[in-house]
Amino acid sequence: MSERKKQLYADIAVPTVPKDTLTYGVPGEMREVLTAGMRVVVPLGRRQLMGFTVNIHDQPPDFAVKSIQQLLDNEAVITDPLMRLCQWMHQYYCCHLGDALKAALPQGMDVDSARHISLRNADDLAILRAVGKSKIKRDILRILGTGEVLSEQDLLDRMAVKSIGSQLRELQFHGIITIESVLELPSAKPRTALFVRLLPEWRGQEKIVELCSILERRAPKQVNLLTMLWQKHERGEAEILMAELLRLAKASSTQVRALEEKGIVEIVENELIRAYLPLFEERPKEFALTGEQQSVLATVLPAIDAGTSSPMLLYGVTASGKTQVYIEAIRHALSLGKSGLVLVPEISLTPQLVARFKQAFGSLVAVMHSRMSLGERYDAWRLTLKGEYRVVVGVRSAVFAPVMDPGIIVVDEEQDSSYKQSDADPRYNARDAAVMRGFFENIPVLLGSATPSVESWHNADIGKYRLLRMTQRIDQARMPDIVPVDMTEARRMRRVRGSLSMQLLDEIRQRMQQGEASIVFQNRRGFAPHLECNDCGHVENCDNCSISLTFHKDGDMLRCHYCGLTRKPPVVCPRCGATEIDRIGSGTQRIEEELQAALPEARILRMDADTTKRKGAHDLMLTAFSDGEYDILLGTQMVAKGLDFDRVTLVGIVSAEQSLFFPDFRASERTVQLLMQVSGRSGRGSAAGRVLIQASVPTHPVFTFVYNNDYDAFLAQETESRRNLSYPPFTRLVALLFSGENEEQVARAARKYYDELRAAPGFFTMHPPQPALLSRLNKRYRYHLLMRVNKRRDSDGNALRTLLQKVAEEYLRSGHSRSVTITIDVDPQNLM
DNA sequence: AGCACGCCGACT
DNA sequence: GTCGGCGTGCTC
Numbered sequence: 001m002s003e004r005k006k007q008l009y010a011d012i013a014v015p016t017v018p019k020d021t022l023t024y025g026v027p028g029e030m031r032e033v034l035t036a037g038m039r040v041v042v043p044l045g046r047r048q049l050m051g052f053t054v055n056i057h058d059q060p061p062d063f064a065v066k067s068i069q070q071l072l073d074n075e076a077v078i079t080d081p082l083m084r085l086c087q088w089m090h091q092y093y094c095c096h097l098g099d100a101l102k103a104a105l106p107q108g109m110d111v112d113s114a115r116h117i118s119l120r121n122a123d124d125l126a127i128l129r130a131v132g133k134s135k136i137k138r139d140i141l142r143i144l145g146t147g148e149v150l151s152e153q154d155l156l157d158r159m160a161v162k163s164i165g166s167q168l169r170e171l172q173f174h175g176i177i178t179i180e181s182v183l184e185l186p187s188a189k190p191r192t193a194l195f196v197r198l199l200p201e202w203r204g205q206e207k208i209v210e211l212c213s214i215l216e217r218r219a220p221k222q223v224n225l226l227t228m229l230w231q232k233h234e235r236g237e238a239e240i241l242m243a244e245l246l247r248l249a250k251a252s253s254t255q256v257r258a259l260e261e262k263g264i265v266e267i268v269e270n271e272l273i274r275a276y277l278p279l280f281e282e283r284p285k286e287f288a289l290t291g292e293q294q295s296v297l298a299t300v301l302p303a304i305d306a307g308t309s310s311p312m313l314l315y316g317v318t319a320s321g322k323t324q325v326y327i328e329a330i331r332h333a334l335s336l337g338k339s340g341l342v343l344v345p346e347i348s349l350t351p352q353l354v355a356r357f358k359q360a361f362g363s364l365v366a367v368m369h370s371r372m373s374l375g376e377r378y379d380a381w382r383l384t385l386k387g388e389y390r391v392v393v394g395v396r397s398a399v400f401a402p403v404m405d406p407g408i409i410v411v412d413e414e415q416d417s418s419y420k421q422s423d424a425d426p427r428y429n430a431r432d433a434a435v436m437r438g439f440f441e442n443i444p445v446l447l448g449s450a451t452p453s454v455e456s457w458h459n460a461d462i463g464k465y466r467l468l469r470m471t472q473r474i475d476q477a478r479m480p481d482i483v484p485v486d487m488t489e490a491r492r493m494r495r496v497r498g499s500l501s502m503q504l505l506d507e508i509r510q511r512m513q514q515g516e517a518s519i520v521f522q523n524r525r526g527f528a529p530h531l532e533c534n535d536c537g538h539v540e541n542c543d544n545c546s547i548s549l550t551f552h553k554d555g556d557m558l559r560c561h562y563c564g565l566t567r568k569p570p571v572v573c574p575r576c577g578a579t580e581i582d583r584i585g586s587g588t589q590r591i592e593e594e595l596q597a598a599l600p601e602a603r604i605l606r607m608d609a610d611t612t613k614r615k616g617a618h619d620l621m622l623t624a625f626s627d628g629e630y631d632i633l634l635g636t637q638m639v640a641k642g643l644d645f646d647r648v649t650l651v652g653i654v655s656a657e658q659s660l661f662f663p664d665f666r667a668s669e670r671t672v673q674l675l676m677q678v679s680g681r682s683g684r685g686s687a688a689g690r691v692l693i694q695a696s697v698p699t700h701p702v703f704t705f706v707y708n709n710d711y712d713a714f715l716a717q718e719t720e721s722r723r724n725l726s727y728p729p730f731t732r733l734v735a736l737l738f739s740g741e742n743e744e745q746v747a748r749a750a751r752k753y754y755d756e757l758r759a760a761p762g763f764f765t766m767h768p769p770q771p772a773l774l775s776r777l778n779k780r781y782r783y784h785l786l787m788r789v790n791k792r793r794d795s796d797g798n799a800l801r802t803l804l805q806k807v808a809e810e811y812l813r814s815g816h817s818r819s820v821t822i823t824i825d826v827d828p829q830n831l832m
Numbered sequence: 833a834g835c836a837c838g839c840c841g842a843c844t
Numbered sequence: 845g846t847c848g849g850c851g852t853g854c855t856c
Contacts, residue, residue, distance in 0.1 A: 009856095011856095012856080013854095014855095017855075019855085019856080022855080022856040023856050024856060025856090042856080043855095044855055044856075045854075045855045047855090061856075065856055066856060090846080132845075132846085133845060133846075134845080134846065134847090135846085136846080136847080138845085151845065161847080161848090162847090162848070162849095163848065163849090165845085166846095167847095169848095285845090334854095547853095554845090716845090817851085818851080818852090
C-alpha cells in the first residue's frame with residue numbers, strides 16, 4: 001500500500017506544432033480524471049496552447065517534462081472512434097495529428113495565450129540605464145506609463161515603427177516591464193438567459209388571488225407579473241423568459257426582484273439553445289415505398305442490425321427516392337436506440353432537404369452547416385455529444401460529429417467535390433473519411449448518388465463496396481427528354497439572342513403560358529468573365545493572381561473570384577488607350593439581362609453566390625420559387641442539385657462545354673455528372689420533363705451519354721480511359737504544391753523536392769515540377785509536383801508518408817528558405 | 833507555427 | 845548605439 005504511485009505521462013497532440021505528440025507530466029489531481037480525448041492547456045516555450053490528450057502512460061521520456069497546466073473538458077470530446085479516424089487522417093493525408101483533431105471540433109473552442117505587457121515598479125536610475133538612448137524604448141515606457149496592460153500588437157499600433165520585439169526583450173531582461181502569458185477564453189460558450197418561475201407553495205388559484213389582493217394597491221406591477229406568471233403556469237409553462245415576462249407585464253426587473261425577495265418567485269439562469277431553424281416550409285407528401293426502395297432497405301436494415309462495417313454504394317437515378325431510403329434507414333437505427341449521421345454537399349444542404357429530415361425526426365435533428373453562426377454550430381455539436389440530438393445532417397466537417405452510438409452513416413451525392421477540403425489541413429475527403437469512420441464504428445456506410453464517381457463505381461466493381469441500384473423514378477415519372485441545341489448552327493441561322501438560342505427562349509415562353517416553371521443553368525457568376533480591349537486585345541487581370549477579373553454589373557466593378565480584389569473597370573485601355581473595351585463571355589448577370597430582354601413578362605429569380613450572401617436568403621428564394629412567384633430560376637451550381645419542384649418542366653443549360661475543356665482528368669466526369677444532375681431537376685411531378693442542352697459542338701462524344709441518359713456506359717468508358725492513363729482509381733494522386741512570393745525560390749524548392757523524391761524507391765511516378773495552372777494566387781507563385789502512387793505497393797500510404805517526411809528533413813537540412821510553403825494534397829479534387 | 837537569438841548592414 | 849531584416853534552431 002505504501003508504494004508511491006508512479007508518475008503518469010500524457011502524450012498531447014498540439015495543433016500546428018510539427019510533432020505528432022509532446023509528452024507532459026500528469027499532475028496528481030488530474031490522474032484520476034484525465035482520459036484520452038480530453039483537451040488540455042500545455043506550456044510550450046513561452047506560450048500556452050490547447051492540446052488533445054492522445055495517450056496516458058507511465059514511461060518516463062529521456063528529457064525533462066513540463067506538466068499539463070489545466071483541463072479544458074471534464075469528459076472526452078473526441079470519442080474513441082473519432083480518435084482513430086484522426087489518427088488515420090494523420091497518416092493517410094500526411095497532416096499533423098493535432099490539426100486533424102482540431103478539425104473534429106467546431107470553431108471557437110480553441111484557447112491560446114496572449115502576451116500582456118505592463119510596466120513594473122522600478123527606480124528611475126534602472127529605467128534610465130535600461131532605456132539608454134533608444135527612442136523606441138522610451139516610447140514604449142511612455143505608453144505603458146498610463147498603467148495600461150497591452151499586447152505587443154497594441155503597442156505596435158500606437159508607435160511609428162515596424163517591430164519592437166528586441167526592445168521588449170531587453171526591457172524585460174532589465175526588469176523594467178512584465179510580459180505575462182495569459183490564457184484567452186474560447187469564444188464559443190453556451191448562451192444563457194434568466195427565467196422566472198412561481199415557487200411551488202404559491203402555485204394555486206386562491207393563493208394567487210389572495211396575494212394579488214394584498215399587493216393590489218401598493219404594487220400594481222407586481223400584480224401584473226403574478227397574473228402573467230399564473231396564466232403561463234396554467235398553460236403548462238412553468239418557467240418564463242425574464243425578458244418576455246417584463247415585456248408582457250410592462251414591468252421592470254426591480255419588481256421581479258421584489259417578488260423574489262418576498263419568496264414568491266424564483267429567478268434561475270437556464271441555457272438557451274441556438275438552433276438553426278430553416279425558414280422553408282412545404283406540405284409533407286404522402287407516399288408508399290416503391291419496390292426498389294424496399295429491396296434496397298432489405299439489404300441496408302439488416303446491416304444496421306448486424307452492426308458490422310460495410311460500405312454500400314446506392315446508385316439510384318434522379319428522383320428515384322434516395323432521400324426516403326436514408327430516412328427509413330435512420331428510422332430503423334433510431335428504433336434500435338442508435339443514431340444516424342447524414343452528410344450532404346455544401347450546395348445541396350437545401351432548406352428542402354432539411355425540412356424533410358425535420359418532418360421525419362423533429363427535434364432529434366441537428367443541422368451542421370457553414371452558414372450557421374459560431375454559437376449555433378457550437379450548440380449543435382455540444383448537444384450531439386450529450387446525446388440530445390440523434391440525427392445529424394451536415395456538410396463535410398460533420399463527418400466528425402460526435403453522434404452517440406451511430407447506427408449508420410449516409411453520404412449523399414458521394415461524387416461531389418465539396419467533400420474534399422482543399423484549402424487547409426487536413427486536406428481530407430469526407431466521403432472517404434466516412435467510410436473509415438464506419439470501419440472504426442463498426443457500422444454500415446451508405447454512399448448515394450445518381451452519378452457515382454468513377455472511384456466509387458470501381459470500388460463497387462472490385463467488391464469493396466456493395467452495389468445497390470434503383471433505376472426507376474418514383475410515381476412512374478418518365479426520364480426527361482434531353483435535347484441538344486447546336487449553337488454553331490443556331491448562330492449561323494441567326495437564331496440566337498446573345499448566349500440564348502431562340503429555341504430555348506421559345507420553350508421557356510411556352511412554359512410560362514402553361515403556368516409552368518423553368519430552370520436555367522449557367523455555372524458562372526458575374527456579368528462577364530473577361531474585359532478585353534477591342535483594339536490591342538489587352539485583358540484586365542488581377543494584380544495578385546494569374547487570372548482575369550470578372551466584370552460585375554451591380555456596382556460596376558471588376559472582381560477577382562480567387563482573392564477578392566475589386567477595382568473599377570477602366571474607361572480606356574491601360575495599354576493602348578483605345579476606348580472600346582469588350583465584355584467577353586457570360587455570367588448569370590448577363591443571362592438574366594438577356595432573358596429579361598427577350599421575355600419582358602418573365603419573373604426571373606437569379607440565384608448565385610452574389611444573391612444568396614445574406615443569411616436565410618437561400619430559404620426565402622426557394623420558398624418564393626416553390627410558391628410560384630417566379631417563372632424562371634436562373635443560377636449557378638446551386639440550382640443543379642437536390643432541388644425538387646413539381647412546377648419545373650424545362651431545364652436549359654446555357655453552355656454545356658464550359659467545364660469540359662478544363663485541363664483536369666476529371667473534366668468529362670464532372671461535365672456528365674453536372675448535366676445529368678441538372679437534367680434531373682426537370683419533370684419530377686406528373687408532367688414529362690424536357691432538357692435543352694446548348695453546346696457549340698453538340699456532337700462531342702461525352703454528350704451522347706447525357707442525351708441517351710446512359711451513365712453506365714459513361715462509367716465503363718471512363719474507367720477504361722483512367723486505366724490507360726494511370727489515373728485514379730488505378731493510382732493514388734498526391735499533389736505537392738510549392739508557393740511563395742519569390743518565384744525563383746519556389747521553383748528551386750520544387751526542383752529540390754523533385755530530385756530528392758526521384759532518388760527514392762519507385763512506388764510512384766511523376767513529371768518534373770511545373771507552374772500550377774493557377775500560377776499565381778494572392779501574390780504567391782505556385783509550382784506543383786504530381787505523384788502517381790502505385791496503390792498495390794503502398795496500400796495504406798505509409799511508404800509515401802515516410803518518404804515525404806524524409807525529404808522534408810533533407811530539404812530543411814540543406815538550408816532552404818522557409819519563405820516557400822509546401823502543401824501536400826492526397827487525392828486532390830482540383831489539379832490547380 | 834511561433835518565438836527567441838544571433839548576425840550584419842544601414843543609419844545617425 | 846540603435847534599428848530592422850534575415851537565417852536558424854527549438855519547443856515536451
